[in-house]
Amino acid sequence: MQQKTVFISMPETTRQVSPSREASSPVAVSLAGVSRHFDAVKAVDKVDLTVHEGEFFGMLGPSGSGKTTCLRLVAGFEQPTAGNIIIFGERVDGVPPYRRSVNTVFQDYALFPHMNVVDNVAYGLMIRGVGKKERRRQAEEMLELVRLSEFVHREPGQLSGGQRQRVALARALINRPKVLLLDEPLGALDLKLREQMQVELKSLQRELGITFVFVTHDQGEALSMSDRVAVFNEGRVVQVGSPVDIYERPETRFVADFVGSSNILEPAFCERIGAPSGLWSLRPEKIRLVPEGLTDEADTITVTGEVRHVQYQGATRRCVLAVKGAELALAVPAVGVEPVVGRMAHARWHLDDMHGMKHV
Amino acid sequence: MRFNRSGAPRRLKLAAIAGLLFLHLPLVLIFLYAFTTEEKSYQFPPPGYTLKWFSVAWERQDIWDAFMLSLKIACIATGAAIVLGTLAAAAVARTRFFGREALSLLIILPIALPGVVTGIALRSAFDIASIPFSFWTIVLGHATFCVVVVYNNAVARLRRTSPSLLEASLDLGANSFQTFRHVLLPNLATALLAGGMLAFALSFDEVIVTTFTAGQQETLPIWMLSELVRPRQRPVTNVVAVFVVIITFLPILMAYYFTRGSETIAGQGK
Numbered sequence: 314m315q316q317k318t319v320f321i322s323m324p325e326t327t328r329q330v331s332p333s334r335e336a337s338s339p340v341a342v343s344l345a346g347v348s349r350h351f352d353a354v355k356a357v358d359k360v361d362l363t364v365h366e367g368e369f370f371g372m373l374g375p376s377g378s379g380k381t382t383c384l385r386l387v388a389g390f391e392q393p394t395a396g397n398i399i400i401f402g403e404r405v406d407g408v409p410p411y412r413r414s415v416n417t418v419f420q421d422y423a424l425f426p427h428m429n430v431v432d433n434v435a436y437g438l439m440i441r442g443v444g445k446k447e448r449r450r451q452a453e454e455m456l457e458l459v460r461l462s463e464f465v466h467r468e469p470g471q472l473s474g475g476q477r478q479r480v481a482l483a484r485a486l487i488n489r490p491k492v493l494l495l496d497e498p499l500g501a502l503d504l505k506l507r508e509q510m511q512v513e514l515k516s517l518q519r520e521l522g523i524t525f526v527f528v529t530h531d532q533g534e535a536l537s538m539s540d541r542v543a544v545f546n547e548g549r550v551v552q553v554g555s556p557v558d559i560y561e562r563p564e565t566r567f568v569a570d571f572v573g574s575s576n577i578l579e580p581a582f583c584e585r586i587g588a589p590s591g592l593w594s595l596r597p598e599k600i601r602l603v604p605e606g607l608t609d610e611a612d613t614i615t616v617t618g619e620v621r622h623v624q625y626q627g628a629t630r631r632c633v634l635a636v637k638g639a640e641l642a643l644a645v646p647a648v649g650v651e652p653v654v655g656r657m658a659h660a661r662w663h664l665d666d667m668h669g670m671k672h673v
Numbered sequence: 674m675r676f677n678r679s680g681a682p683r684r685l686k687l688a689a690i691a692g693l694l695f696l697h698l699p700l701v702l703i704f705l706y707a708f709t710t711e712e713k714s715y716q717f718p719p720p721g722y723t724l725k726w727f728s729v730a731w732e733r734q735d736i737w738d739a740f741m742l743s744l745k746i747a748c749i750a751t752g753a754a755i756v757l758g759t760l761a762a763a764a765v766a767r768t769r770f771f772g773r774e775a776l777s778l779l780i781i782l783p784i785a786l787p788g789v790v791t792g793i794a795l796r797s798a799f800d801i802a803s804i805p806f807s808f809w810t811i812v813l814g815h816a817t818f819c820v821v822v823v824y825n826n827a828v829a830r831l832r833r834t835s836p837s838l839l840e841a842s843l844d845l846g847a848n849s850f851q852t853f854r855h856v857l858l859p860n861l862a863t864a865l866l867a868g869g870m871l872a873f874a875l876s877f878d879e880v881i882v883t884t885f886t887a888g889q890q891e892t893l894p895i896w897m898l899s900e901l902v903r904p905r906q907r908p909v910t911n912v913v914a915v916f917v918v919i920i921t922f923l924p925i926l927m928a929y930y931f932t933r934g935s936e937t938i939a940g941q942g943k
Contacts, residue, residue, distance in 0.1 A: 390840050410843040423841035427859040437845040440855070488845060 339366040340399070341492055341524040342387055347396035349382050356382040358548035359396070364492075369518050370526045373535035373559075374545030375571065380528045383545070384494050387526065388417045401491050415492040416485035420500060422477045424469035430456065430480050431465045437488040455483040458517070475506045486521065493518075495527035499534060511538055532572045536560055544568050561596070562668045569594035569670060576600075576641050578667065585637045588614050592670045597631070597642045599666035602650035603659050615661040616641070620652045634660055700918070707911035715907070726908040736913060739896035746808070746892060747876040750815035751823075754872045755865055757816070758823030766831035780824050783817040791817060792885030799886070806888030814886035815879060819872035826868035826932065827861055834860050867931040870924035878921050893917060 342364040349357040357379040364370045372380040385391040386398060389410035398405050405413055416437075424433050431452045432439075438448035456462055459479040469477060478498065485493055498514065499507045515538055518525045529535050535542050536556040543553045544567075552564045559572050569575035578593040609615065618636035632652045634641045643660060645652060652658050702715075707726060709719035730736055764770075765777050783791055795814050804810060838860070842852040880894045887895065893913065900910045 388840075388844060390843075409848070410840070411846045411848050415844075417841070417844045419837045419841055421835055421837055423835060423837035425838060425841070425856055425859075436842070436847075436855075440845060440847045440851055484841075484845065 338368075339401075340364070341366045341368065341401060342526065343397075343399045344383070344386070345397045345399070347383075347386060347393045347398060349379075349386055349391055350394045355548045357386065357393070360548075360550050362543055362550060362553065364524060364526055366524055367522050368524055369515065369538060369540045370524070371535040371539030371542040372526065372528045372545060373532060373542050373572070374530065376530055378545035379548040380530075380543075380545040381496060382548075384417075384496055384526065384528050387492070388415055388494050389413050414490055415494055416488050416490035417494045417496065418478070418481045418485050418498055420496040420498075422469075422481040424477055424480055424484075426469055428469075429465075430461070430467050430469065430472070433469065433480055434483045434487055436484060451487060452483070455487045456480075458486070459483045474501050474503075475510065478502065478510070482517075486523070490523065492524045492526060495525065497529055498527055499529070499531075507534070514538065536572070544572065546571070563594050563670060565671055566592075566594075574642060577670075579639070582637065582639045586614060586616050588667065589664070593667040594670055595641075595662060595667050598629070598644040600641065600643045600645075600660050600662045602643065602645050602652060603661045604650055605659055607659070607661075610661070612664045613661050614664065614667075615659060617657055617659050620654050620656055620658050623652050623654055634658060636660070703911055703914050703918075707908055707915050709908055712906050712908055726906075726912045729906065730909045730912040733909065735891075735896065736893075736909075739891050739893045742808070742890055743877055743893040746811050746815060747873045749812050750819045750876045751869050751872045753812070753816045754819035754823045755869050758820045758868060759827050759861065759865060761820070762824050762827035762831055766828050767836075777828075781821055784821040788879075788881030789885075792882045795882065796885040806886060808890060810886045810888070811883055811890060811892070814882040815876040818879075818882070819876055822871040822875065823865065823868035826864040826871075830861055830864035863931045867928035870928040870931075874921040874924045874928075878917055 340363055342362070344360050344362040347357060347360045347362075348355065360379070360383060362383075372383060374380045382391060386393055387400070389405065389408060392407070400413060400415060425436065428436070431449060434452035434455055435443075435448040438451060443451075453462065453465060456465060456479075459482055461476060461479050461483065464472060464476060464480075469480065472480065478501075495514075499510050502510060511534065514525070527538070536559070539556055541553060541555055542559050543550045544559060545551070546567050552559060552568045554562075559568065563569035563572060563575060566577055569577055574597065576595040576597060578588065578595055580590050580592060582588075583590050583593065603615065616634075616636045618634040618641065621633040621635050621640065622631075624631040627647075629644045629646055630652065632643050632645060634643060634652075641660060643652075650658070702717075705719065706715055708722045708724065709716070710721035710723050711719060761776075761780055765773060765780075792814070795810070795817070799806065799810055834857075838856055839852055842856045843849075847855060878894050879892075880898060883892050883895055891899070894917070897910055897913055897917070900907075900913075
């Protein structure tokens with residue numbers, strides 16, 4: 314093992330705007346120093362966020378991290394105890410939900426049980442006094458958009474979870490909101506349907522060009538659907554960035570851990586294995602197993618350790634290697650060197666795949 | 674011991690049948706004596722059968738007066754109960770405040786209290802406040818327990834109604850009043866109707882609280898009570914009893930049908 318003198322740049326801490334969305338695109342929603350405290354509980358604490366127009370924005374975090382409260386603040390169901398929320402240039406302090414140009418898809422869909430599908434969808438238009446014929450026509454049009462035309466006269470109770478969600482979506486979109494808020498939109502669906510709805514939501518958003526803000530605790534969902542993701546923890550936003558930023562370049566231990574499982578290389582461990590000193594995150598799939606005696610490559614670190622566990626997962630194997638007082642998690646492809654529990658194995662990764670984190 | 678479906682021991686079956694007969698045979702006798710030709714005493718079996726008591730009852734103005742009074746009181750007490758019970762239920766089910774559980778208990782208390790206690794309490798309260806006993810004191814007395822049934826029905830429905838329904842309505846542009854009118858009320862409607870019918874039935878045949886809160890007014894049940902001591906035209910009382918049973922039983926039956934299977938109405942539609 315030899316020490317490489319490679320300079321690895323720490324990621325800038327202000328990676329707020331993803332390459333795909335220029336900072337110049339108009340701001341849809343902005344939160345400035347927004348807090349929502351329930352007595353001693355700081356559900357949302359000094360959050361700054363900017364969502365751009367036409368963006369598919371994900372709010373990711375464990376339960377109780379404040380992401381749903383944040384969504385409810387934008388919707389107007391909660392009022393901030395401090396800070397400002399601006400929706401398309403308008404400060405919304407004290408503006409009730411029914412006068413905001415945002416609509417919400419609720420986690421439990423919240424379809425009105427005493428109305429059939431088409432009346433549910435037409436509800437917003439009915440409130441605005443649109444005539445019966447016209448609102449039915451628009452509702453049916455909207456139901457066509459979410460591919461539910463044949464269910465117009467059903468009762469919500471007769472629909473499956475996925476169908477109910479489409480109705481909720483149509484009901485929110487018929488009001489032509491400037492921002493659509495989705496609270497755990499796929500949480501109640503089974504895996505297959507979830508994957509299908511991910512694709513559909515994404516294409517619907519592209520088609521309509523409406524800003525979507527959605528809340529999820531599922532990192533896979535957040536990464537695959539969002540243009541940008543805000544990661545929440547304990548009422549605060551800990552990192553905002555593109556899915557690639559969040560996954561490849563986590564800034565804190567929490568993000569590295571929560572968004573996919575990451576190896577966290579402590580400074581003391583780095584010293585022992587001859588890696589540049591610092592606090593680093595390293596994704597399991599970036600580590601390769603190499604045969605013994607393979608010549609060193611430039612800018613790589615190679616370590617040797619005993620294989621502790623191997624878990625077969627189809628396309629990959631998860632395995633844990635005990636290296637110099639720490640454990641390294643690896644995701645090794647089905648081809649190549651096969652890890653055997655109890656034997657020694659050699660693991661190698663590129664220095665570029667180590668990402669520096671803040672010391673928190 | 675047998676465990677198949679029809680396998681209740683014979684003695685248990687007999688006991689059950691005896692129990693049911695004990696409960697309902699007197700009721701059958703009331704119906705039977707509405708048709709007897711003997712008007713002074715209850716002979717068994719009745720010496721003969723006639724329908725004439727129905728026409729006699731129809732002609733009697735005092736029965737009509739009592740009937741109309743009972744009807745008015747039941748309607749007004751029920752109306753008041755629906756308004757007050759719904760408001761109380763909304764407060765208890767939708768908000769959290771200090772003493773909420775205690776308040777809930779206090780609302781339900783009148784139905785657990787013996788009617789005599791409620792009656793005496795109200796009577797002395799009216800006395801102290803120098804409120805003369807009248808039609809309205811009877812309505813007030815009845816409202817105390819009518820509120821309870823409406824409240825119970827409404828609170829159960831509200832607890833099963835997802836709070837996000839109301840938020841969804843606000844979110845879709847409806848203000849609080851429109852939300853109440855288009856979402857909350859339709860969801861509560863059957864519960865309120867059921868509660869209202871039960872309240873009506875309770876009020877219509879109430880005797881105890883009425884005796885304490887009435888002045889000179891005679892409601893139908895009170896009229897029946899006073900009629901029992903009179904030896905003449907006894908079957909007329911039975912005829913009235915038959916109608917009271919029908920008038921109170923139908924609303925209760927309807928209330929049962931309104932609330933049956935309402936989980937699918939008020940819940941999230943699962």
